[in-house]
Amino acid sequence: MEPARLDWAREWLRAPKRVFIDGVWRDGEGGSVASINPTTGEVLGTLQCANAAAVDASVAAARRAFASGPWGALARRERARVLRAIGEVARTHRAELATLIALENGKLYREAYDDDMPDTGDVFDYYAGWTDKFYGESCPVDGDFINYTARVPVGVCGLIVPWNFPLLLAAWKLAPALAMGNTVVIKPSPSTSYSLIRFLELVHEQVDVPAGVINLVLGGGEVGEQLSAHPQVDKISFTGSTAVGRRIVHNAADSNLKTVTLELGGKSPNIVFDDVPDFDFAVERSFQLMFAQKGEKCSEPTRFLIQLGIYDRFVERLVAMAERVVCGDPFDARSEQGPQCTQEQMEKCLRYIAIGKAEGAQLLVGGERDVRGSNAAGYFVRPTIFAGTNAMQIARDEIFGPVLVVIPFAEEADAVRMANDTPYGLAAGVWSRDLSRAHRVANQLDAGMVFINRYGCYDFASPFGGLKHSGWGKEMAVHSLAAYTKLKSIWVKI
Ligand code: NAD
Numbered sequence: 001m002e003p004a005r006l007d008w009a010r011e012w013l014r015a016p017k018r019v020f021i022d023g024v025w026r027d028g029e030g031g032s033v034a035s036i037n038p039t040t041g042e043v044l045g046t047l048q049c050a051n052a053a054a055v056d057a058s059v060a061a062a063r064r065a066f067a068s069g070p071w072g073a074l075a076r077r078e079r080a081r082v083l084r085a086i087g088e089v090a091r092t093h094r095a096e097l098a099t100l101i102a103l104e105n106g107k108l109y110r111e112a113y114d115d116d117m118p119d120t121g122d123v124f125d126y127y128a129g130w131t132d133k134f135y136g137e138s139c140p141v142d143g144d145f146i147n148y149t150a151r152v153p154v155g156v157c158g159l160i161v162p163w164n165f166p167l168l169l170a171a172w173k174l175a176p177a178l179a180m181g182n183t184v185v186i187k188p189s190p191s192t193s194y195s196l197i198r199f200l201e202l203v204h205e206q207v208d209v210p211a212g213v214i215n216l217v218l219g220g221g222e223v224g225e226q227l228s229a230h231p232q233v234d235k236i237s238f239t240g241s242t243a244v245g246r247r248i249v250h251n252a253a254d255s256n257l258k259t260v261t262l263e264l265g266g267k268s269p270n271i272v273f274d275d276v277p278d279f280d281f282a283v284e285r286s287f288q289l290m291f292a293q294k295g296e297k298c299s300e301p302t303r304f305l306i307q308l309g310i311y312d313r314f315v316e317r318l319v320a321m322a323e324r325v326v327c328g329d330p331f332d333a334r335s336e337q338g339p340q341c342t343q344e345q346m347e348k349c350l351r352y353i354a355i356g357k358a359e360g361a362q363l364l365v366g367g368e369r370d371v372r373g374s375n376a377a378g379y380f381v382r383p384t385i386f387a388g389t390n391a392m393q394i395a396r397d398e399i400f401g402p403v404l405v406v407i408p409f410a411e412e413a414d415a416v417r418m419a420n421d422t423p424y425g426l427a428a429g430v431w432s433r434d435l436s437r438a439h440r441v442a443n444q445l446d447a448g449m450v451f452i453n454r455y456g457c458y459d460f461a462s463p464f465g466g467l468k469h470s471g472w473g474k475e476m477a478v479h480s481l482a483a484y485t486k487l488k489s490i491w492v493k494i
Helices: 006-012 052-068 075-094 094-105 109-128 168-179 194-206 221-229 240-254 277-296 308-324 345-360 373-377 412-422 435-444 477-483
Strands: 019-021 025-026 030-036 043-049 147-154 156-160 183-189 214-216 233-238 259-263 270-273 301-307 362-365 382-385 402-411 427-431 449-452 485-493
Touching: 006 094, 006 402, 019 052, 019 362, 043 052, 052 156, 052 183, 052 221, 075 094, 075 168, 075 194, 094 109, 094 194, 094 435, 109 168, 109 277, 156 168, 156 221, 156 427, 168 183, 168 477, 183 221, 194 214, 214 427, 221 240, 221 412, 233 240, 240 435, 259 345, 270 277, 270 412, 277 301, 277 308, 277 382, 277 427, 301 308, 301 412, 301 427, 308 382, 308 402, 345 362, 345 382, 362 477, 382 449, 382 477, 402 412, 412 435, 427 435, 435 449
Parallel strands: 156 183, 156 233, 183 214, 233 259, 270 301, 270 427, 301 402, 382 402, 427 449
Antiparallel strands: 019 025, 019 214, 030 043, 147 485, 362 382
């Protein structure tokens, strides 16, 4: 791992950051917002947000670039070269970008470097390979006709990104959108805009992307509202909370019925049967998936449903691991958990801890801020485990922090019932030596992703996304390509 670039980052963060419209960095005229370093509570930098005119200008630039710019006319092979060059930027500047991610988000530098960054570069390579491989079909219609379908770009795509993987999730949207020939306006979270701003600065300097193809607007909900309600935006790809996802659907319906894909929240169950094939691996992997990145992952397993025969032993091990976790500065190699991303997020975790206690859940470990030494200035929350029931609010609401609920079950049917008794349906884990049972349970779970005997498997070739309140549509693989294209049917009389 390369060392972090802290001195460089402090220097770079000195200048207020601006929007990027039609190939030019400019003031968004929407006022300044300070972002806070979650490790210290100090100001990290300032953003000059986009006002309504700047958002309009960004959409107009994307529209021009789509309708009449060189992007649409570029040979697919050339478009692939552009995408690969963008991916290379992420690889070459991995330490610099990982430093900004850890500073703005509070995740460990090594998490940003090892988890976020490699896929940020590689997803552009993956979709570069698709530029000339996603096409229509010839349809066997009756009569004297030729009928075929064509895949065409959607047009101007608004990409709205949350703060937990600020650069990776932006790349998950940018790569397939660009691969299919769209133009974009992207909006990061105001808490974590810097890694994306820097990435786009580097892309602008090093890669020949025509003006207007990638536009960046800065700001919070009001900017996202304007994008989702904009009559000239053809599609919104949104990752974030379920509440905001609903707003986006309303805005899409009330404006131009733009298409919408939603990657939303979760409350994912992790079902561990008595006959778990490798007890130690299951405990360690489950713990890691739950608490890595300080519990700020949409698909993490936040409800562990554990069969009675192994419940005590499994929980004892989890508690022992939680007690040992060292919270601290993301750039200190001894740290195992960084601060929550924002003060609001820390307060949300503490509020739910209070709710858990009040509703009678048994607090097994944690349940408080970590204020040791210099941590007192940051937003650190100790890894927290409650023993509770599936009916409790802490087992129903997405908390999005290091707060786990463990729940015992007796029979397979009880586990399935509790697992599905949630408005969410993002992911689920099943651990059992009996693969017939594991498949049977996987089939019954209302979850977009089910992991048997290893929670948390991800690959660009496999669809990512949830069911029910966890979202609409999928990202990754061919599914992203479908979401960033329109399907046309063309008839020819012969
Ligand atoms: P959020 O919904 O508050 O914000 C997400 C983005 O939407 C930000 O850029 C924000 O500025 C913008 N936004 C806020 N209000 C808006 C509005 N009214 N209209 C349009 N845009 C608006 O979410 P967050 O707190 O940044 O992220 C955490 C949430 O994201 C969690 O619920 C988590 O589960 C979810 N998430 C889901 C996935 C997934 O793939 N399913 C991945 C990561 C995060």
